[in-house]
Amino acid sequence: MGKDAARAEWDNPMQFVLACVSYAVGLGNVWRFPYLCQMHGGGGFLIPYLLMLVLLGVPLFYMELAIGQKMRLGSIGAWRAINPYLGGVGLASVVTSMYLCLYYNVINAWSFWYLFHSFQSVLPWAECPVNSNLTGHVEECERATPTQYFFYRETLDISGSIEENGGIHMGQALCLLLAWMIVYLFIVKGVKSTGKVVYFTATFPYLVLIIYLIRGVTLHGAINGVKYMFTPKMEQLANPTTWINAATQIFFSLGLGFGSLIAFASYNQYNNNFEKQAIVVSMVNSSTSIFASIVTFSIYGFKATFNYESCLERVRLLLLNTFDLAEDTISLENVIHWIAELNRTHPEQFASLGGRLETCDLEAELDTAVEGTGLAFIVYSEAIKNMPVSQLWSVLYFIMLLLLGMGSMLGNVIAVITPLSDLKFISRYMSTKTLNGLVCLFCLLLGLGFTTHSGNYWFTMFNDYGATFSLLFIVLIEVITVCYIYGIKRFEKDVEDMLGHRLNCYWKIMLAGVSPILLIALFIFYIVNYIQGGTPTYQAWNKELGKSVVTEYPPYAQAFIGLLLASSVCCIPLTALYTYCKKRNLASGKRERTVSTVSA
């Protein structure tokens, strides 16, 4: 672990903090946390969330920063230095980060697509396109909504199932190329360029969020959404899923286990005060989640109120037209009253309305909880198209999504590149720029698979299975390694060496006791859930019905899921075995020489 004369460094500690913030504050804060809040009892969800932050999130974050800063190597080298048998932990992190790199940039490609399409007088997802003989709208769009049609047909050109592959969507491929070029631009000079970029990617999303907050709470009906979100439903706290989802959200939101934090910290100065920074970044991440969910819920409230009032308007027109009443007899306020009235006075005519009379329910509109890409690209764009000056809000929103996504991508790519550039046989033959370019090109070419007609289904598969289970396993092994194999005493001494003061008991108790127990509980829950869940399924878009239907994965896709899970998890035992065999070969009769760890 000697002195790294040539290792790059952040220009100042602020760049490191902003890089961590930029990485941790990502799309999950905007589209997953509000959903969880809504599902698990609104304001009451904050209790398990903040508790898990204190018990699980901050200690593990601290641990990863400590390792990176101490070892001054990427994840592979760092874990190999801690314990030669467990170098596989770093390799597993790199493999998982590679999967993440492959599919995460596709989201940025979609954001670019929507951003470029916002520069039109009428937003393309505001209305259904007309059909070829100009008599009406395209059928698929009539059955679904214009925003869904735009996402599934024009953006993705999605096929009916994961088996139907089709060709590459050229627009998507171009946007993906642009996304990777921008990533390359940001990392081409290593931390020197990344350090400057994070000033922008970490701070600008907050500016947009504030603008959106002001716009959001002034929208008509926004207060319904915010009230709905913050009304705590305390009975949800008794549900174990609430606690598990809180733990999982903290875990993935902070980006633990990917190796990005180790990579970022490895460019720190030896005596950097990472303890304070760990607390600051975790707090910033959680408060951003809460802040973003206020924005999301005010927009939800607006959308729900808009839909509710449109429903009332349709019912009003239906009543006026069927009973031929003058236009100003029924207004939006007394529609409900008139329904009862007309049912009483003209029962047969009322009965002839039959199924055309809709029931308008504001609660039901607010209850439609959506997460993930569905929230970001369908629900939000539906809300935006109804705002005045919708093009401006659309551009702002997708720029914010892009910055959040790009900030996280930086962390993902650096998690892959840092360990690779630490390996001697690569750094001897290639400069960093060439290595960066090759990694970006490789990910671009493989990522083109996600731009095919069935690409979204593969994307969902990677999203659901690529990183979730393997990460839990990786971090569990990490914590056990540091606390019990490396030893909490040695870790304490390392930290004292770097910071100048000892670990206080909060860190010791959390790292050695509470966090491993929570992680084991999460791990067991995931396995049980997976076994109980039966055949894995996905949502396939049905063109005729105009909605998604639940479909089972075909056998080869299920095998691929297994491969995804196994490929990262197996790195750990396989590397341990390999190191063991190598050591045995060396010990038996060959000359003793120190197993040289990687020196950069």
Added chain:
Amino acid sequence: MLVWILFLLCQVGAPALAQDLCQRDAPNGYKVRISLKTALGEDAYEWNQSEMFFFQATMAFAMRRHFQMETYNVDNIILCVQTSRVSFWFVVTSPDNTTMLIPKADVEKAVRMSRHRINNAFLLSDRTLEFLGIYPTLAAPVNPDTPPWLIVFGVVIGAVCAGIIALLVSSLLQKRRKEKGMTEDGQDEEDMQVKGVENGINLDGTYNRGFTDDDRFTKL
């Protein structure tokens, strides 16, 4: 006398006959629905007999425009079943024979042809002046030669390419300058570490204040 009685009967009978031709759900008639308050809000005019007459005149104009040979008059447009919604039914009789109705299809063609003029006459639109059964032709989509998104894409990707090339070229130039031996450009990490105190933070030793240039620091 007889002629006079017959004449009286005709005067009474004609409207009655007209009423038989125009009725709710008439096979050759169309229902019209007008939403004045939705279209015009505060500026909505009142729908009265004069407006009905105007409608008859407009429809006669539409029929004349379509058929061109035949001279339709306001009497050929018969209105009935008026409601307070403002909706009513109308049928069109032939100018040669007032008992014969013009078929539905022809009326539809005439309305489609002059729809825009009819709407404008009443300051309404396709949505607020509805002919139930005649669907408005939707506006053809505007298809520009280059989709606008491609233009924005081109601009952005051009800027990114320029940025990448600029960065690569600048670092190449830096390397070449270093190789030529000009060392004042010592921004590289190796130089900083080797040079010691002045250019950055010294990681290797303790800072010996005996060699500081104190005058530099007092200038603030």
